[in-house]
Amino acid sequence: MKAAARLSSVLRLAGAAILGACVATPALAQFSDNKIKIGVLTDISGLYADNTGMGSVVAAQMAIEDAGGAVNGVPVELITGDHQNKADIGATLARKWYDTESVDAIVDVPNSAVALAVQGITREKNRIVLFSSSATSDLTGKACSPNGAHWTYDTYALSKVVGSALVQAGQKDWFFITADYAFGHTLEAETTNVVKASGGSVLGSVRVPANSADYSSFLLQAQSSKAGVVGLATAGADTQNAIKQAAEFGLSRYGKKIATLLMAINEVHSVGLANAGGILLTSPFYWDLSDETRAFAKRFFEKRKIMPSLYQAGVYSAVAHYLKAMKSAGTDKPDVTMAEMRKLPINDFMTKNGTLREDGRVIREMHVFEVKKPEESKAAWDYYKHVRTVAGEDAFRPLADKACPLLK
16 A cells, blocks of 8 residues: 555656646747757958957847846857858858758848848748848848848938938038949939939949959049039948048048948048048947947947947847847747737837837937047047937838838
């Protein structure tokens, strides 16, 4: 009898353990492989490495750490890849990550050509991609996807905010120096539309190969034009080279106003205020804009010894919201997670009550800044003067345009 009682007790305990396990594991069962894997696909060795690169990796890691390193008890893992600014390499890495590395989401992706390739693969594999450094508005236009979110900025907002600001200030005649690839072409075309719609005109443009070291012939064409504004539809090291050489040529002495349609703070740091002072630019983020941005920047600076760029801030924001949405939804299923990301407001140091639209566009405020002249800067990294804030609804392409096929 005693043996039978002991056996009965053991069976009851075993049954309770099995039942407890069944009760304890449903949350885990909603997460594939019982882990969450995020891949930072970025430029570690090329012309965008300073703006993105390992700084984007650090930003993603900070977001994971701030989430406790896990979602509902499921650990979050981070991996990194260098796409070398080549669409085929970026696409190969993305496919490998999805097929053999069990990556749930890819983030960052500087270079528009790479981003467009990764967008298609992500949709095919039914995962998630969060673009922070990619510029082309086609990601929420003709190439939109239910699996993609364009997080930080795009060519439409860059052209709309700075283009309209300068034309309204009386700078109506433009000449473009344009990077000869998808990003530059799109940015020039969209800024041209804004300038003309605002009552201005475009008097000419010149296409520049990527990684050009000598801008003399291009600047001479801009100098000889009758345009008051020289718009740089370039990025990364190309923008830095153009600004340095424009200062050497003394374009400002010829009455030319330089508008950098895309420029990060570390690029201003590199070229110096003596070269960049007075330039207008658009950004959703500046480290010294508020107490919250300063707190984030201080933590980032301790790790990287440089202030965060708008792209790196966007990586943090995207990863943080992605993890928050999974925690709320209780799953990493892409369709459920994306639905939750659209449902939840985006609130962090760089975004207040932002929204993720059906076309994948994140709507947030954008800012116009003027780069300070050397005598105006009071401390290290004190580089920008805030000119104006533009509401997200006014900065980004309206849904009414129905540029995204998903909306039709």
